[in-house]
Amino acid sequence: MTRSGAELRRTLGVGDAVVIGLGSMVGAGIFAALAPAARAAGSGLLLGLAVAAVVAYCNATSSARLAALYPASGGTYVYGRERLGEFWGYLAGWSFVVGKTASCAAMALTVGAYVWPDQAHAVAVAAVVALTAVNYSGVQKSAWLTRVIVAVVLAVLASVVVVCLGSGASDAARLDVGASGGVGGVLQAAGLLFFAFAGYARIATLGEEVRDPARTIPRAIPLALGITLVVYAAVALAVLSVLGAGGLGHAVAPLADAVRAAGVPGLVPVVRVGAAVAALGSLLALILGVSRTALAMARDRHLPGALAVVHPRFQVPHRAELAVGAVVAALAATVDVRGAIGFSSFGVLAYYAVANASAWTLGSAPADRVVPAAGLLGCVVLAFALPAVSVIVGAGVLAVGVVACGVRRGLAGR
Template sequence: MTTPPALARRLGVGDAVAIGLGSMIGAGVFAVFAPAAAAAGPWLLAGLAIAAIVAFCNATSSAQLAAVHPVAGGTYAYGRAELGAWWGYLAGWCFVIGKIASCAAMALTFAAYAAPAGWERPVAVLAVALLAGINLLGVTRTALATKIIVAVVLVCLAVVVAAGWASPAAPGGAQTPPGVGAYGVLQAAGLLFFAFAGYARIATMGEEVRDPARTIPRAIPLALGLAIAVYAVIALASLRALGVEALAASPAPLADVVAAAGWDAAQPVVRVGAAAAALGALLALIAGIGRTTLAMAREDDLPRFLSAIHPRTRVPHRAEAVIALVVIAIVAFADLRGAIGFSSFGVLLYYLVANLAAWRQGSAVRRYPRWLQAVGAAGCVVLAFTLPWQSVVAGVVVVLAGAAYRLIRLVAERRASAE
């Protein structure tokens, strides 16, 4: 009996950081500040700080777990190992469904910036197909493409920051007077968490990282720290240039920052940056969902057909192809650019399981104190259920549907084995 091919360990620290950073500094930076400012008002920076704290706690849990369980699947695998099969399944289900919605949103965001009017959906479909093809060539191609995209995006964001500080300061632009309730700040934090969730990609690809016990605990905090720094600088520049009210009302806030400085020639740079950021996020998302789908299929929590690994490129080619087809179908018929809240709900529940799993780990493998996991778990619950109510309702329905699917499958298996 031949051993099926496994994923190959080809990623170093730099590759892992690039994939995580590409996921976090994605299209969210060009869109998430407007709804967050609308929720938090002048307390936007407080919302950003809360999101960063919860993200840091979650990152330490993921790093601690990944060092002990260096396999594909991220929290799906950790939840199964530390808490039980049901916990792992719910984490994996929330991740896959939420991130598929994010893929569609990123594809449509790219097309909104890059496509001629009327061609947005065909261009979005083409982008998904192209990036899925890059991922199918092998994980090193994914890492290389992500590094190039991240470099382009960082240059474009540097232009936005320079414009923000060159423009006249908006009245009350960076001040935070009282007037917004705690609920609004927490809702903004939940929306902004969407921007920080990309470090999960490093953990979900744990089976492809060299020396994972050393590489992953270094790569996750490093990628998260860089992303927090970038988002903080962008938030300050945007508040200074536009002020809270204009930022909250803007459909393209970073483009408006450049316009406020009178840098009309830099407008195309922002469009290029937004398009590149969306591509980078989409590339890393497809890769991460593919690995979680692979792990779930190996345990029969998704169809076993999806557990195949290509013998030459060593990627889960069937899982990634099916994901691409699902995303293409959604992009062709639905507009999911407003899916930030839905995605945040699913990912916050995913990290709730990560924190609970890390809490269960013993002192022999513990890298961080338990209070960090307690703060992370509590933060995930609070932020998840202070998101816009539509996102919470949709998220709860999807979680229940996933639980029903697994329960039906288990009952059917028991009946089949009893016959």
Template sequence: MSSGLQRRLGTQDAVMIGLGSMIGAGLFSAFTPAAASAGSALLVSLFLAAALAYANARSSAQLAARYPTSGGTYAYGREVLGPWPGFIAGWGFVVGKTASAAAMALTFATYAVPESWVKPVAAGAVALLVGVNYLGVTRTAAAARVIVMSVLALLAIVLIAILGGIQDGSTAVSGGNPGLAGILQGAGLLFFAFAGYARIATLGEEVRDPARTIPRAIGLSLGIVVGLYAVVALVLLHSLGAGGIAGTNKPLAAALGQSWALPLVQIAAALASLGALLALIAGIGRTAMAMAREHDLPHALSAIHPRFSTPHRAELTVGAAVLVLIVFSDLTTAIGFSSFGVLVYYLIANISAVRQPASERRSPRWVGIAGAIGCAVLVAMLPATAVIGGLIMFAAGICYRFLRLSIQRQGFTRL
């Protein structure tokens, strides 16, 4: 059996995996709940989410350059802060993103097939993409490249069609004045869209020259996606208004009305959701593998496939968990739940970056401090259901680790 993962990815590969994660996660699912919260201040929420993502990206890149290993903030938290903060970060990522993966599978199927076929097709998509990841990270990167380029091309046509007046003639509906709480809640929901660059850091053992590649890939992918989201938000606000965006689950389709370009939105949404799901499975599997190495998850999940150099047991387990969650998933709830887990994940990343010695820092300490404060504020401002669900999820993880440590102390060290 291979003793470790192989470094096969270059900067372009890592960028494509990051883009695949972020484009699918928000363009077709995050604007509606964010507009419902932020109203006419949707662009302010978008700016705040992007600014926080930038601070988090700088902290993540700094940590990844120093600790180029799989697991992302789970590994960084363990190295810098200790086992418990690392575990909380890893648990939040694995559980929250597993729910997010189920939501992305359902989003794909919702756009692709009639309602009666949604769940079976969603399950089939998960099985297919687990298989792609199982065969090796270069296949993951290649599939991500095809999906990202296709989505960007289709999206460009759709935006041109909207701006060219191919709509149903409806007037834009202005949003209300949400106040600071609504703006911050909108930012927290939109942050879900920008969190995909974490997938780059979780592939730390599979990129060439990680100290250079990971920071560059994170910066490039985040910059491209922030620009893309800003353009889409401006077009939607011009066409539908904040109230119109909040009133539909498919704002891009609503902006087109009965246009000939409407099928292109459906195809782009389906492909983008597949891209996000592909990268999610890869990132969750590698974080689960890293946790299993330290016995924070069952140690059997740390196995590396001797031929494909992938954490095959972890990825198959993640796929099985996503299939189970597909039965119970709700997209809006999943966005809030995922945002809670990911914001806690980045809170720990920022604290870890602040605690690094000056010789290892690539960003001023205030960047990490600002990122940590921003994560804490947005976590508190998420919808109550997301906060309650997130707290229950973390409580379950803490109980699990306490139980595992108790069993280990009694001599069962291989659990």
């Protein structure tokens, strides 16, 4: 239950919510996820993108239905708790907080890699500190900054698409999806590309800060997802048509390599700046969402109760934001970006599996259960199609969370 005096202020409209969702999805993922997806599936990454989009749509639909009924901070942590029981809500919250904290570190390191490769960790930590300060000062300022970042990134991506498709280096024969890595490769590519789609949950986790959530959230989530899918499809087609599956799979900075191969090397610095800005946008929204879920879990004593305090002036969960920022900064100073992304994907898919299971309980008619069932199945399949290391580490960390929950219940029962 929400404690008296700890409610957040409802200030965000549909436009703000869509922008925050876009800032989470149209981010660093599109600059980084295409290469490993191409290594897994070749040109079949286009099929992987379609599979990831279908799973994301199911998840978005389930999340929107649930958010309209439970417009409180915490997203699937709240939905799982209310529809399935306290344990499943806790598991969803644990998956989200841990997985997305790893994703925050990955985004921060992406900023460092593009801005100053030799000092990537130091730049990453500085980015976390700066954006934590922005979130601390209020969600409206965060939404305003996210709007600027989204505009810049969309402009850069549009330039990449126009340059690649308009060049003589573009060849439609490179788009042959038959040259793929098989079903397993396509599913692994879908799991990797899903990492870049997952930001629409940020809209649901802000359920306590949007105006008229029953109307705003169901409209904002599909809008943000649809715009993102169009952008990703255009970029994937353009880059693949220039580099081919082999070149894309071995590219360190695929979009920069694509514009160089298209004969416009002068655009490379712009693409690098766009990648850094995109990563900043993702990091901003990620810190925002993780701190809200931490707030909800702290209210229920699954995390320290001190994190449940809302700032009297800025109306944000400032202690949760500072705690999340500190953990992310520590990770950004020490971890490897590739491992962080793999683990994050597993955690996010586990989170959405609980969301779909929760949505399954909303109606008994077969038509009401088709989308949640497809979403649940898709999440499980994509999670276990990820690289083995990601699956093992992800399952291990979730198990740690389950044990911690059991210990807490045991101590409470004494």
